[in-house]
Amino acid sequence: MPTRTDRKTTEWFALKVVDVLVEECGLNPQTWEDIQEFLTSASGHEFRFQGGLGFGGKLWNKEDKIIVSMYREDAERFPERGGMVDRANARLAALYKTEFGS
Numbered sequence: 001m002p003t004r005t006d007r008k009t010t011e012w013f014a015l016k017v018v019d020v021l022v023e024e025c026g027l028n029p030q031t032w033e034d035i036q037e038f039l040t041s042a043s044g045h046e047f048r049f050q051g052g053l054g055f056g057g058k059l060w061n062k063e064d065k066i067i068v069s070m071y072r073e074d075a076e077r078f079p080e081r082g083g084m085v086d087r088a089n090a091r092l093a094a095l096y097k098t099e100f101g102s
Contacts, residue, residue, distance in 0.1 A: 013099045014039040024088035026052025
């Protein structure tokens, strides 16, 4: 089965990822164009968006998934942020499956 990197990420998918980050991780919605560019280009695999996750809040553009993470130290210091990451990653996994079927 082809992986996501074999296909072009759609604008719809990028905007849905932004919705998840705004709703679950406190992303500033004004940065949606930066995230859209990140997801639709081959310019990298990591995007620091910060939001409610603090400085370590990152979106990872992996070959077979899109995930959110944060610094381990922040997860230990602010346990409520772990729930943000878990909820976002569950929604991103469902979104990925809808868009790419894997």
